[in-house]
Amino acid sequence: MTSSPLAAARQAPRETWVVVGAVSASQYLNHAYLVLFPPILAVLSGEFGVGLAALGVALGVQGATNTAFQLPFGHLADRYDRTLAFGLSSVLGAVGVLAAALAPTYEWLLVAQAVVGVGVAGHHPAHYPLISDATPDDLMGRAYSVYGFGGSLGFATPPVLLAGVVAAGYSWRLGVGLVGVVGLAVAVGLTWLFAVRVDDAVTGPNVAADDGATARAGRSRVARARSYLRRLAASPGVLALAALALVTSTAGWGFTSYVVVFLQDGYGLSLSRANLALTGSYLVGAVAVFVGGDLSDRVSAGPVMIASFAAVSGLVAVFALGSVAPLVAVGLVLLIGGARSLAGPARSKLTDAFAPTGSTGTSFAVITVGVMLGNAVAPPAFGYLIETAGREAAFLGVAGVSLLAVVLTVALIARFGDA
Template sequence: MLAGGHDHRYSQANAETMTESPLAAARRAPRETWVVVGAVAASQYLNHAYLVLFPPILAVLSGEFAVGLAALGVALGVQGATNTAFQLPFGYLADRYDRTLALGLSSVLGAVGVVLAALAPSYEWLLAAQAVIGVGVAGHHPAHYPLISDATPDDLMGRAYSVYGFGGSLGFATPPVLLASVVAAGYSWRLGVGAIGVVGLLFGLLVTLLFAVGVDDGVTRPNRDLGAGEGADRPVVARVRAYLRGLTASRGVLVLALLALVTSTAGWGFTSYVVVFLQDGYGLSLSRANLALTGSYLVGAVAVFVGGDLADRVSAGPVMLASFAALSALVAVFAVGVVGPLVAVGLVLLIGGVRSVAGPARSKLTDALAPSGATGTSFAVTTVGVMLGNAVAPPAFGYLIETAGREAAFLGVAAVSLLAVGITVGLLTRFGDA
C-alpha cells in the first residue's frame, strides 16, 4: 500500500520486481491496465497538443492579428488561467461523482475550443477560444490520474505514468512540426489547428463511450462514498467548505503544488519562446527552430520511460533532484549564447530529455502523498500549480524578452529551475520519498 493509503485493487508485488525489466513488467500487467493507461495516454496526447498550438507560430499570429509577443503571451496565459480555475471543480467531479463524465466533458470542451481558435477572425475571438480550451484541458489530470491509479498495480505505477507521459510528450511534439509544415506548404495555420480540433472531438466521443461501457466500475467510480458529512442532502456551501478543508489538510500535496508551479513556470518559459530564441539568437529558420522543439519533445518522450523505470527501481526524490539540477545548468548554457547553432539545437534536445525524466517521479510522489479517496483532487491541486505556471510564464517571460532581452529571460528560466531543487530538498526532508 502506498503512503497515501489508497485502495488499489491490486496488491503490491515483492522486492523481486525491483530487478524486473520494463518488458517483463509490461507483460504481467493486467489487460485492464493496458486499456486504461493506453486510453488516457492518447487523451493526454491531445491534451498536450492543445497546450502548445500557438508557440510554434507566434510570429505568424503576430502578423495576422497585428499584436506583439506580450499580447500573444496574454493569450497563452488566458488558457492557463481558465485551466487553473476549473481544476478543483473537475477534481471534485472525479472524486465524488463520476470520472467518465469528467473525462468526457473535458475532452469535448477542449476540442470545441480548438475548433473555435481555428475560426478566430480577431485577437479577441482568439482569447475567448483559448479560455474554452483551458476549461476543457482542466478536466484531464483530475480524471486521468485516478483512473491510472486504480487500474494499475502499485509496483508498476512509475512505469504506467511513464507511458502516460510518453503520450503527453508526443502531443507536445506534434503541433510544431505539423503547423510549421502546413505554413511552409503555403496553407493557413487554421487548417492544421482545425484538423487537431476535429480529431480531438471524435476522440472525445469515443473515449467517453469506452469508459462508460468497456471499463470496470471499480476503476471509473470514485473511491470515496458520500458520507453523512458530505452527502447531497447538505447545503452546497457546506459541502464546498468541507471540500476545501480537506484540500488544506494534506500539506505534502500543497508543497508539491508549489513545486509544480515553479517547474511549470520554468518549463513554459522555455517552451513558449525557444523557437523565437533559436531564430533571433542563433539564426535558425522557423522550420528548423520548430524541428528542434519537436525533437526536444521526442527526446522527452523516450526519456520519460527512463524516469518511470528509475522511479520504480530507486525512488522519486533522487530522480527529481537530478532532473531539476541538470535542467537549470543546461538552460543557463543555452541562455548565455556561448555555443554555436548546432550545439544550441543539441542543448534543446537535452533539455527536453532531462525535464521529462522527473515527470513520472513527481506523479508517483503525488499519488503516495494523496489522502485516501482524494487522488483526483490531489492531482487537481498539483495541476493548479502547473497551470498557474502556464498562465504566468508566457506574459512574464515575453515581457522580459521585450524589456531586458532574450539572454536575461532565459537566465531567469534557469534560476527558476534551480529554485525547484531547493523546494524538492525541503519536500523530501519533511515528508519523505515515495
C-alpha cells in the same frame, strides 16, 4: 526486488493497459492543445497585429481557465463520475481548438483559448485516478511513464505539423482545425470506451454513492466548500508538491513558449528548423520519461527530481548566453527536453503516495493547479521580459527558476519523505 519492465508488463491485467493506453491517447491530444501557438507566434503576431507580450497573454488565458477549473473537475471525478469528467473535458477542449482555428480577431482568439483551458482542465483530475485504480502498485511508475510518453508526443506534434502547413503555403488555421477535428472524434470514442468497456470499479467515484449522499445531506454549499478546503489543508505533502509544480511549470512554459523565437532571432535558425528542434526536444523527452519512470520505481522519486531540475537549470543557462554555435544550441534544446521529462513519473508517484484516501483525483487536480498557474504566469511574464530586458535575461530567468526547484525539492523530501 523490483521486476523488469517487460516482466511487470506481462503480469499486468489487460484492463490496466486498456485504461493506460486510452488516457495516454487523450493526454497526447490535450498536450497538443497546450502548444498549438508557440510554434507560430511570429505568424500570429503578423496576422492579428499584436506583439509577443499580448500573445503571451493569450497563452496565459488558457492557463488561467485551466487553473480555475482544476478543483471542480477533481471534485466531479472523485465524488460523481470519472467518465463524465473525462468526456466533458475532452469535448470542450476540442471545441475550443476548433474555435481558435476560426478566430477572426485577437479577442476571439482569447475566448477560444479560455474554452481550451476549461477543457484541458479535466484531463489530469480524470486521468490520474483512472490509472491509479487500474494499475498494480509495482507497475505504477512505468504506467505513468507510458502516460508521460503520450503527453510528450502530443507536445512534439504541433511544431512539425504547423510549420509544415505554413511552409507548404497553407494557413495555420488548417493545421489547428485538423487537430480540433481529430480531437473531437477521439473524445467521443474514448468516452464511449470508458462508459461501456471499463469496469465501474475503475471509472466510478472514490467514495460510495450512499456515503457521498449522506455526507452532502443537510449541508449548505458553503459548508461543503469549507469541508473541501479542510481536506486539502490536511494534505500538506500534496500542497508542497503543488508549490513545486508551480515553480517547475513556470520554468518549463517560459522555455517552451519562446525557445522557437530565441532560435530564430538569437541563433539565426529558420522557422521550420527552430520548430524541428522543439519537436526533437519533446521526442527526446518521450524516451527520457521511460527512464524517469523506471528509476522512480527502482531507486526513488526524490533523487530523480533533483537531478532533473538541476540539469535543466545548467543547460538552459548555457543556452541563454547565446555564445554557442547554432548546432550546439539545437543539441542543448534536445538535452533540456530529455532532462525535464525525467521528473514527471517521480512527481506523479509522490502525488499518489501523498494523496489522502478517496481524494486521488482532487490531489492531482491540486498539483495541476500549480502546473497551470505556471502556464498562466510564464508566457506573459517572460514575453514582457524579452521585450524589455532581452532574450538572454529572460532565459537566464528560466534557469534561475529551475535552480529554485532544486532547493524546494530537497526541502520537500526532507520534510515529507520519499515514496
